[in-house]
Amino acid sequence: MNFYQPQAFWLLSLLIVPIIIHLFQFRRYKKLLFSNVAFLKKVDEEKKQNRKLKHLLILLSRLLFLTFFIICLAQPFLDREEKFADVSLGIIDNSASNLTIPEGNSNTVLEDHMDIVNKLSERYSDLQIKVIDATGNDVQAFEIPEVNSSLTSFNLKELMSTQKISKQLILFSDFQKNVIDDNMDLLRDTTVDIVLVPVHKEVPKTVVWDSIWIKNQSGLATNDKLMINVYSRSGKLGTDISIIENDQYVGNSAVELNESINSLNFSLPIQSTDLDRSLVLKTDEQSSIYDNEFFISLSQQKALKTLYLFNKNPNDYIKSLFSGNELFDYQQSNIANYSFQALEQYDFLVAELGGTLSSQSLMLLRQFAQQGGTLVLIPSEDFVDLNELEKFGVIDAKRRNIDEKVELSNPDFNNPFFNNVFKNKEELIDMPVAKPLINWRQGNNLLSFKDGSPFLSVVESNIYLFSTELTEAYTDFPKTAIFLPVFYKMAFSNQGESSVHYHYLDEELVDLSYMRISNGVIIKLANNGKALIPDQREKGSGKEIIIPKGELEPGFYNVLNAKTDSIYGHLALNYPKEESKEGFYTIAELNTLFSDQPNVKVINEPGFDKLNEYITESKEGFPLWKYFLILALLSLLAEVLIIRFYK
Incomplete structure (x- = not known):
C-alpha cells in the first residue's frame, strides 16, 4: 500500500x-x-x-x-499490475450496426462512442491515444466518422500493425459476434492489453429482411402479391411493417416478429407505366436506424416485343393473340421475305417453318434463342428437311403418317410450366385433337397425345416446338380454352419468376441484365444530385457493375446512359444482409467470455465515467x-x- x-x-x-x-x-x-x-x-x-x-x-x-x-x-x-499505456490505439467500429440505439438512450452507438473519445482527448492530454475507424481512416475529435455501409467485419491485428501500435488497444463497438469471433486470435494474445467499451446491456432490437418476391404472377403482367420474409434477432418484437411508394403508404401490417421467419403479403395496385416502381419497406421500430428500412425496385412489365413469322398466310388465331393487345408490341412478316439480322430487337418470336427456309435462316433463329429470346417453332406441311431441327436441340425428328386427328392427354399440373395457368386444376378440361406432322425423341413434353408422343415440347429452356400446324386442317387447338394461356405462358416464361430486384452494398457484382442495357453502353448511377460511373463489364447481352465499397449509401439510384442520360431503371441498394443477421454480445456475455483473461478489460457501464475510472485507477493505482x-x-x-x- x-x-x-x-x-x-x-x-x-x-x-x-x-x-x-x-x-x-x-x-x-x-x-x-x-x-x-x-x-x-x-x-x-x-x-x-x-x-x-x-x-x-x-x-x-x-x-x-x-x-x-x-x-x-x-x-x-x-x-495495479496492469498499467494504462501512455500510447494507445483506439478503434471505432463504424459498420452500419453501430447505428443502433442502446436501451434508455437517445443517441446511436456511434455517437456515444465518439462522445467518449472527445472526453478522453480533453481529460487526458498527457496520453497519446490515436483513434481510427474500422477501415483505418483517422478519426478527429468532435467529428463523427462516416458509416461504412458495406463493412461487415474487420481485422484488428492488421489495423494495429498499420499504426505501429502493438501494446494497447481500446475498442469502441456494438460488439456484434463476428467482431469478437473474427478477431479471437488477437483477443487471446496476452501480450496485448485490450479495453472493450461496449454499450448493450440487452440484445438490441434488430430486424432481418430475409427475402422479397412476387407471388402468383398471372402471366398477364399483373402482380398479385408482394411476399416478404422477415424475422427478429432479439426474440419477440411487435412492430408495424409498411410499404411506401412516393411518400405514400401502399400497405401496412401489424406483426409480432420472432427468431423464426415470418411471412407477410401485401396486395399491390397495378400501375400502367413502363418505369420501375421504387418501394420502401419500413418498420416502426425506432431502436435501430440501419435495418428498419429496405429498398426494392419492382419492374413493371414492358410491352413484349413480339414477332410472328408466317409461312404463306398469317394464322388469324395467332395474330389475334398479340395484335391490339397492350401487353405486346406486335409485328408480323412472311418468313420467306424477312431479314433475320433484325431479330435481336425482339423478345418473343413465333416462327412457322416452311419448305423454302434456308439453313442460314435457321441458324439465325437459333442465335436469337441463344441470346435470350423466346422462340416458338411451328412446322408447316411443306417443311421437309427435319434434320435441320437438330440446330435447336431436337433429336431424331421424323415425319408421322397419321390421317386422323388424335385427342391430347390432360396437362400434367405438377409441371412448373402450368403454375398459375389454371385457377382450378381439378376442373375437367376439353382437350383438343390434332393430326401430328412430326415426332421426335428428346424434350420436355408440355402437351402430349394419348400415346405419349409430343404435341408441344420444351426442347431447350427457351425453345418450344409444336408437332403440327396450328390450322383447322390439323388441329382445333386454337379454339380450345388452353390456347391463350399456353401461348401467354410461353411468351412471358423468359421474363423471370419475380420482378422484384434488390441488392446489397457488400455485393461484388450486380447483374443488371433485367434492365436490357445494350452492349457498349456506359452507364452511371445517380442519386440526390450525385453521380458516379462504376466499373462495369458486359455479360452476354446484359451488363454487370462493380459496387464501389464505402462510396454508396442505401437507397435508390437511377441507372442512366452516361452520354444521353436516358434512364434504364432504378437500382435498389441496402445495408449488407449479414450485418443484420449477426447477433450481439452484451456486457454480461463479454465478461463471461473473457473472465479468465487479465489482459482483456470489459468496461461494465456505458459512458465515459467507468472508462475514466478505469484509466485513473490504472495510472494512479486503486484508491x-x-x-x-x-x-x-x-x-x-x-x-x-x-x-x-x-x-
Whole structure:
C-alpha cells in the first residue's frame, strides 16, 4: 500500500489528545468511607470496574477514529499490475450496426462512442491515444466518422500493425459476434492489453429482411402479391411493417416478429407505366436506424416485343393473340421475305417453318434463342428437311403418317410450366385433337397425345416446338380454352419468376441484365444530385457493375446512359444482409467470455465515467481512502453506541 499524501501522518500526534482527556477525566480522588455505607463497598467496586471498561472502549474508538481519518487524508492506494499505456490505439467500429440505439438512450452507438473519445482527448492530454475507424481512416475529435455501409467485419491485428501500435488497444463497438469471433486470435494474445467499451446491456432490437418476391404472377403482367420474409434477432418484437411508394403508404401490417421467419403479403395496385416502381419497406421500430428500412425496385412489365413469322398466310388465331393487345408490341412478316439480322430487337418470336427456309435462316433463329429470346417453332406441311431441327436441340425428328386427328392427354399440373395457368386444376378440361406432322425423341413434353408422343415440347429452356400446324386442317387447338394461356405462358416464361430486384452494398457484382442495357453502353448511377460511373463489364447481352465499397449509401439510384442520360431503371441498394443477421454480445456475455483473461478489460457501464475510472485507477493505482473513511465513521458510530447503551 502506498500513499499520495504521506505528510498527513504528522497528524498522528493528535492521538495524544483523547489519551489526555481520558487521563484527566478519570484521575484519582481521596475516598472516605462512612460506617453506615460500608456494606455498599462491594457493590461500588463492581460498578467501578464496569465504568473503567466503558471508558477504555470509548478511548479505543476515539483513537481508531483519528487513526483511520488521518490515513484517509494520506490517500492510500494499491498499485495495479496492469498499467494504462501512455500510447494507445483506439478503434471505432463504424459498420452500419453501430447505428443502433442502446436501451434508455437517445443517441446511436456511434455517437456515444465518439462522445467518449472527445472526453478522453480533453481529460487526458498527457496520453497519446490515436483513434481510427474500422477501415483505418483517422478519426478527429468532435467529428463523427462516416458509416461504412458495406463493412461487415474487420481485422484488428492488421489495423494495429498499420499504426505501429502493438501494446494497447481500446475498442469502441456494438460488439456484434463476428467482431469478437473474427478477431479471437488477437483477443487471446496476452501480450496485448485490450479495453472493450461496449454499450448493450440487452440484445438490441434488430430486424432481418430475409427475402422479397412476387407471388402468383398471372402471366398477364399483373402482380398479385408482394411476399416478404422477415424475422427478429432479439426474440419477440411487435412492430408495424409498411410499404411506401412516393411518400405514400401502399400497405401496412401489424406483426409480432420472432427468431423464426415470418411471412407477410401485401396486395399491390397495378400501375400502367413502363418505369420501375421504387418501394420502401419500413418498420416502426425506432431502436435501430440501419435495418428498419429496405429498398426494392419492382419492374413493371414492358410491352413484349413480339414477332410472328408466317409461312404463306398469317394464322388469324395467332395474330389475334398479340395484335391490339397492350401487353405486346406486335409485328408480323412472311418468313420467306424477312431479314433475320433484325431479330435481336425482339423478345418473343413465333416462327412457322416452311419448305423454302434456308439453313442460314435457321441458324439465325437459333442465335436469337441463344441470346435470350423466346422462340416458338411451328412446322408447316411443306417443311421437309427435319434434320435441320437438330440446330435447336431436337433429336431424331421424323415425319408421322397419321390421317386422323388424335385427342391430347390432360396437362400434367405438377409441371412448373402450368403454375398459375389454371385457377382450378381439378376442373375437367376439353382437350383438343390434332393430326401430328412430326415426332421426335428428346424434350420436355408440355402437351402430349394419348400415346405419349409430343404435341408441344420444351426442347431447350427457351425453345418450344409444336408437332403440327396450328390450322383447322390439323388441329382445333386454337379454339380450345388452353390456347391463350399456353401461348401467354410461353411468351412471358423468359421474363423471370419475380420482378422484384434488390441488392446489397457488400455485393461484388450486380447483374443488371433485367434492365436490357445494350452492349457498349456506359452507364452511371445517380442519386440526390450525385453521380458516379462504376466499373462495369458486359455479360452476354446484359451488363454487370462493380459496387464501389464505402462510396454508396442505401437507397435508390437511377441507372442512366452516361452520354444521353436516358434512364434504364432504378437500382435498389441496402445495408449488407449479414450485418443484420449477426447477433450481439452484451456486457454480461463479454465478461463471461473473457473472465479468465487479465489482459482483456470489459468496461461494465456505458459512458465515459467507468472508462475514466478505469484509466485513473490504472495510472494512479486503486484508491483506498474511501474505505478508511468508512472505517473512521464506523469508529465514531461505535463510540456513540458505547456511550448510549453500555451500562
